[in-house]
Amino acid sequence: MAIVTIIGAGMMGTALCWPLYDNKHTVRLVGTHLDQEIIQSIQADGIHPKLQRAIPDGVQAFYSTELETAMQGADVILNGVSSFGTDWFAQQAGPYLRPEVPVLAVTKGLQVLPNGDVQPLPDYINHQLPVDLQNTISFNAIAGPCIAHELAARRQTCVVFCGRDDNSLKQLKDVFSTPYYHIWTSYDLKEIEICAALKNGYALAVGMIIGMSDRAGTDGLANMYNPQAAIFAQSCIEMQILIKALGGNEKHVTWLPGAGDLYVTVYGGRTRKLGQLLGQGHNTEDALEMMSDVTLESVEIIARTAEALKLLEASKRIELKQFPLLCFLNDVLHHHQPVDIPWDDFFPEGAGRFPFTPNRVNE
Amino acid sequence: MAIVTIIGAGMMGTALCWPLYDNKHTVRLVGTHLDQEIIQSIQADGIHPKLQRAIPDGVQAFYSTELETAMQGADVILNGVSSFGTDWFAQQAGPYLRPEVPVLAVTKGLQVLPNGDVQPLPDYINHQLPVDLQNTISFNAIAGPCIAHELAARRQTCVVFCGRDDNSLKQLKDVFSTPYYHIWTSYDLKEIEICAALKNGYALAVGMIIGMSDRAGTDGLANMYNPQAAIFAQSCIEMQILIKALGGNEKHVTWLPGAGDLYVTVYGGRTRKLGQLLGQGHNTEDALEMMSDVTLESVEIIARTAEALKLLEASKRIELKQFPLLCFLNDVLHHHQPVDIPWDDFFPEGAGRFPFTPNRVNE
Numbered sequence: 193m194a195i196v197t198i199i200g201a202g203m204m205g206t207a208l209c210w211p212l213y214d215n216k217h218t219v220r221l222v223g224t225h226l227d228q229e230i231i232q233s234i235q236a237d238g239i240h241p242k243l244q245r246a247i248p249d250g251v252q253a254f255y256s257t258e259l260e261t262a263m264q265g266a267d268v269i270l271n272g273v274s275s276f277g278t279d280w281f282a283q284q285a286g287p288y289l290r291p292e293v294p295v296l297a298v299t300k301g302l303q304v305l306p307n308g309d310v311q312p313l314p315d316y317i318n319h320q321l322p323v324d325l326q327n328t329i330s331f332n333a334i335a336g337p338c339i340a341h342e343l344a345a346r347r348q349t350c351v352v353f354c355g356r357d358d359n360s361l362k363q364l365k366d367v368f369s370t371p372y373y374h375i376w377t378s379y380d381l382k383e384i385e386i387c388a389a390l391k392n393g394y395a396l397a398v399g400m401i402i403g404m405s406d407r408a409g410t411d412g413l414a415n416m417y418n419p420q421a422a423i424f425a426q427s428c429i430e431m432q433i434l435i436k437a438l439g440g441n442e443k444h445v446t447w448l449p450g451a452g453d454l455y456v457t458v459y460g461g462r463t464r465k466l467g468q469l470l471g472q473g474h475n476t477e478d479a480l481e482m483m484s485d486v487t488l489e490s491v492e493i494i495a496r497t498a499e500a501l502k503l504l505e506a507s508k509r510i511e512l513k514q515f516p517l518l519c520f521l522n523d524v525l526h527h528h529q530p531v532d533i534p535w536d537d538f539f540p541e542g543a544g545r546f547p548f549t550p551n552r553v554n555e
Numbered sequence: 556m557a558i559v560t561i562i563g564a565g566m567m568g569t570a571l572c573w574p575l576y577d578n579k580h581t582v583r584l585v586g587t588h589l590d591q592e593i594i595q596s597i598q599a600d601g602i603h604p605k606l607q608r609a610i611p612d613g614v615q616a617f618y619s620t621e622l623e624t625a626m627q628g629a630d631v632i633l634n635g636v637s638s639f640g641t642d643w644f645a646q647q648a649g650p651y652l653r654p655e656v657p658v659l660a661v662t663k664g665l666q667v668l669p670n671g672d673v674q675p676l677p678d679y680i681n682h683q684l685p686v687d688l689q690n691t692i693s694f695n696a697i698a699g700p701c702i703a704h705e706l707a708a709r710r711q712t713c714v715v716f717c718g719r720d721d722n723s724l725k726q727l728k729d730v731f732s733t734p735y736y737h738i739w740t741s742y743d744l745k746e747i748e749i750c751a752a753l754k755n756g757y758a759l760a761v762g763m764i765i766g767m768s769d770r771a772g773t774d775g776l777a778n779m780y781n782p783q784a785a786i787f788a789q790s791c792i793e794m795q796i797l798i799k800a801l802g803g804n805e806k807h808v809t810w811l812p813g814a815g816d817l818y819v820t821v822y823g824g825r826t827r828k829l830g831q832l833l834g835q836g837h838n839t840e841d842a843l844e845m846m847s848d849v850t851l852e853s854v855e856i857i858a859r860t861a862e863a864l865k866l867l868e869a870s871k872r873i874e875l876k877q878f879p880l881l882c883f884l885n886d887v888l889h890h891h892q893p894v895d896i897p898w899d900d901f902f903p904e905g906a907g908r909f910p911f912t913p914n915r916v917n918e
Contacts, residue, residue, distance in 0.1 A: 243776075244775055244776055245775055245776075336785075336788075337780070337781055337784030337785060337788070338781055339777075339778075339780055339781055341775065341776040341777040341778075342777045342778065342779065342780065342781040343781070344775075344777065345774035345775065345777030347774075347777060347779055347781050347782060348779075348781060348782040348785065348896070348898055349781040349782070349785070350781075350782075350784075350785035350788070350898060350901060350902075374785075374898045374899060374901070376902050411708035411710075412607055412608055412704065412707075412708065413606075413607055413608075413704040414702075414704040414705045414707065414708030414710060415702075415704075415705065415710075415822070416705065416710055416711075417700070417702055417705065417818075417819045417822040417823075418700055418701055418702055418705045418706070418710050418711065418712040418713075418819060419710060419711040419712070419713075420818065420819075421700030421713075421811075421815045421816070421818040421819035422699075422700060422711065422712070422713035422737075422811065422815060424814060424815055424818045425699075425700070425713070425809075425810040425811045425814055425815030425818075426810075428809050428810060428814050429809065429810050432809060445809065446788075446791050446792065446795060446808065446809050446814075447788040447789075447791060447792050447902065448784075448785065448788045448902070451787060451788055451791050451809075451814050452784045452785060452787055452788030453784070455780075455783065455784040455787045455788075455818070456780045456781060456783070456784035459778070459780040460780075533711070535711055535713060535737045536737060538713060538737070539713075539739050539810065539811070
């Protein structure tokens with residue numbers, strides 16, 4: 193049996209208590225400095241206030257001040273800290289990481305490099321570690337469709353663990369697999385992380401349609417799934433173009449990490465909700481204000497991706513016109529543009545680096 | 556202005572009245588022999604009983620006995636007949652087709668050839684035409700996410716018109732495009748038709764999950780979107796593998812015709828409903844009985860695809876283990892197997908012809 197320390201008591205990290213408990217591992221859940229109330233609640237009556245569920249028996253909850261103790265002797269470290277806490281993780285937990293202890297992150301985020309390339313969070317964290325630990329830690333990440341509430345209810349869930357070390361991936365798969373938590377593995381960390389991060393941004397667009405349909409109301413038997421589906425398709429295309437432009441295997445968009453995760457995020461909670469508010473007609477400031485109590489990674493993802501796209505266009509690796517949806521999202525969120533979707537700019541003809549040449553009819 | 560004759564008064568064909576009317580074309584809607592009540596209703600008070608909506612002014616409705624009149628002088632023929640009526644279309648309408656009059660089909664269906672290859676319906680129809688018309692008709696097809704009710708409500712909709720003739724595709728795009736009906740074009744008729752047909756089968760599986768969650772009930776805040784998303788991802792993978800094995804461009808799965816259309820079909824009506832009944836626990840016979848009043852193309856698609864897979868495996872072009880979801884669906888529908896999804900058979904490792912080599916960890 194393994195000792196697994198989950199760092200960060202957010203919903204997703206905490207949801208992993210269930211497969212760990214079912215596999216009879218020892219689980220320690222340590223909050224960040226932002227998780228005081230959560231840890232308090234768990235210590236009081238075992239209930240995670242956001243999951244609204246009692247966590248499994250035997251899971252020990254620790255405050256952030258007890259981080260070193262919680263990590264002591266762990267066989268696996270689960271990084272459940274949101275992307276905004278990446279630096280905190282690197283600085284606070286970093287020194288206690290060990291080469292023989294694989295790290296598995298649920299975090300979705302991207303760092304943009306000066307040339308427009310994107311750096312997965314594990315690599316970003318690596319550079320902040322104490323020098324003697326740099327390049328010694330096995331960093332891995334989870335991607336794929338997994339709503340935390342559902343994993344905590346032991347719903348059938350299929351995910352991908354990605355990393356660079358064979359033994360770590362085998363070990364992690366063994367530690368976490370259950371009859372309801374199915375794990376596939378891959379070495380393609382970068383592109384899978386890109387999918388995991390980007391889908392948050394694109395799910396916002398689907399949420400906007402939902403909001404627009406709230407506003408319009410149903411028209412007889414007509415809802416607005418046609419536009420949602422078109423957005424879904426354009427999202428898949430843009431993710432493929434970006435990954436391909438960055439030298440990655442774009443086919444990961446077409447299964448669990450891309451399409452699968454995008455599908456589930458539409459149903460999730462926060463990203464959809466923000467999109468909905470925007471689609472309903474609230475301006476960006478108001479919408480963000482209404483959601484100020486939750487972590488909104490989608491807004492950050494869109495900003496960073498837009499930044500990456502500008503840099504990539506400058507170095508001629510992409511053309512902005514290949515990303516009408518991402519540019520639209522950025523314009524709405526950061527440049528006060530109205531929610532007026534540029535449908536005719538989608539699936540651009542003649543963009544050259546479209547992921548496939550569908551032998552388009554020339555206009 | 557063009558004269559457009561829509562053959563078959565089903566919901567999808569009829570929904571195309573709206574863009575045609577908005578573009579000021581003359582529209583004739585002629586029913587098949589199964590559409591008597593629909594045509595009666597339209598002639599009486601303009602209401603299409605299934606769309607539950609008054610069709611646009613000026614659309615002339617004809618009974619099937621008036622087919623020749625309705626087709627006389629048409630500039631465009633829209634084939635709105637379901638796949639089950641393909642032979643009827645070929646025999647009844649076939650003789651009145653003209654080389655200068657493009658045919659645009661909404662029909663989704665597949666014919667399986669003896670070697671396991673699949674033949675798009677247009678080609679199947681072509682072979683049934685009077686000899687002097689064979690290979691002279693411009694056949695085209697629509698694919699992509701389009702719920703009929705929504706098009707009739709002028710919701711934003713993005714589709715692909717596919718065919719083999721440049722001029723026809725340009726003309727059709729011009730005839731049908733509106734500010735809400737956005738059209739892209741492609742020559743890749745076969746693979747796009749495969750997506751259009753297959754997605755019906757796979758949407759059934761997503762419907763099953765919805766039924767299973769009806770049965771299980773929500774568990775606190777947990778629904779069953781994780782398994783839906785996993786099914787969605789596996790569907791995308793299987794469609795890609797099949798298309799690639801048949802020599803087509805599998806990337807069409809990754810935008811409107813595959814992922815987009817699959818997304819919308821989950822929300823549609825009939826396929827989801829049948830899947831739901833099965834997921835809720837009804838046996839196949841009862842479920843089909845409960846839905847005996849509607850056209851169920853998904854069941855037929857699954858049977859034909861399973862047949863194609865057997866033939867393709869015999870000729871070593873695929874392995875059945877690459878298609879666990881399709882095989883499962885076929886087993887449930889046609890071999891009395893229980894709704895017990897083979898999650899661990901998904902995304903098979905070592906299947907050799909997986910659409911990409913994700914550098915899987917060897918077990």
